[in-house]
Amino acid sequence: MKVILAINAGSSSVKVSVYTSAEYNATPKQIAEAQVSGLTAPPTKLTYTRRGQSVHKNKEVGDGDTRTQDGAFRLLLETLVNDAELTEISSTDDIGIVAHRIVHGGDYDDSQLITADTHHHLEALSDLAPLHNSAALGIVDACIGRLPRAHNVACFDSQFHHTIPPHISTYPIDQNIARSNGLRKYGFHGISYEFIARSVARFLRKDRSQLDIIALHLGSGASACAIRNGKSLDTSMGLTPLAGLPGATRSGSVDPSLVFHYASDVGKLSPASTEHLHISKAEDILNRQAGWSALTGTTDFGTISARDTPERRLAFDLFADRVAAYVGSYFVALSGRVDALVFAGGIGEKATALRADVVGRLACLGFAVDEEANNSRMEENKDDDVVDVSAQSADGGGGSDRKVLVCRTDEQFEMARVCTAKQELWAS
């Protein structure tokens, strides 16, 4: 029996799930999950659940060390090791495999056992995912130092999008420079899209290779993905996770000239840069000083969803407009063959008002939600990964046959699954 730790360092949270797995290719069994959230909106909060039992729920853990991904991870590791009732981890030596979510994987098209060589490659990519990669690598380093017996595996958010064809992934710029600097669309949230594609195919009883869906991962960072024949055809993020939809502190796509009119010296190094992360003022403005936080003063989309001030109303409408626009464009890219529109991520799973508003804008394409199902079915059903909230789910098949689904995506489970399928980790 091996203990697998799956670590998801997002821009606003660090989530760690603990699994056991008996053998190669066995389904990982979750025994605990813990997260520190609110990194972009302190005080940070700790939630810890062991064997389905809540130990801490949104316990305030201050705004000092735990505000960084690395500090948050150290607290999570202590929480797991010090819990006497989590008998599978009595010391750090009990952890056999650690799966790390690395947002930018460059040209890697498969998960990698982290060696000095892969580490070096990933360091070079840090500047292309400024809110994510160097923080995740900091956690990798902490694991190499504190868990010397564990194998570290890098799972990439970009991997799922390797199937995007060149006419979609290419930017119309000098192709010699594009090739030598690796300037193309990579796309992210792929660990989540992989989980979504498998879960939705199972839910619809379709072969994965026949699955055509539009999936929306809406969290602190938000993206859309057109999935054709079970594979990524297009996605809204690009060279970096800044492109496409706006997010908690990100602008999403804007006119690229905007930043030169926003402030002077935007090409200079931002004070937010570190030894390992070089970030220009322009990148800092668009990645950290924009999005919901700039429009409304909060990064919590639950608060924005109340639409009780003009600023919150504007942010909500702006997001719904951009999300619907991507769905419209991907509907065309999929030639109208769309089995389902799927909402996922913190906002996608919880913001019922946003789902209703976005789907309302898509009525002309035949999508509709059932109000009651949309408001309550997700909360009522804690067991299934996927729930149907479309109008047809209530009227017994009448009306439109386009499904609107909500998927409780689980990036940590997906990473643990990748590890159980890696033969070299199970040889002894």
Ligand SMILES: Nc1ncnc2c1ncn2[C@@H]1O[C@H](COP(=O)(O)OP(=O)(O)O)[C@@H](O)[C@H]1O
């Ligand atoms: N009840 C809610 N209604 C709407 N949005 C919510 C709710 N609860 C959480 N959220 C949103 O979900 C976001 C977190 O999503 P998540 O996918 O966990 O983000 P990340 O992985 O990037 O940290 C929060 O920033 C918040 O805006």
Ligand SMILES: CC(=O)OP(=O)(O)O
């Ligand atoms: C890629 C990305 O933006 O991830 P997250 O939403 O977890 O910050």
Ligand SMILES: [Mg+2]
């Ligand atoms: Mg996330």
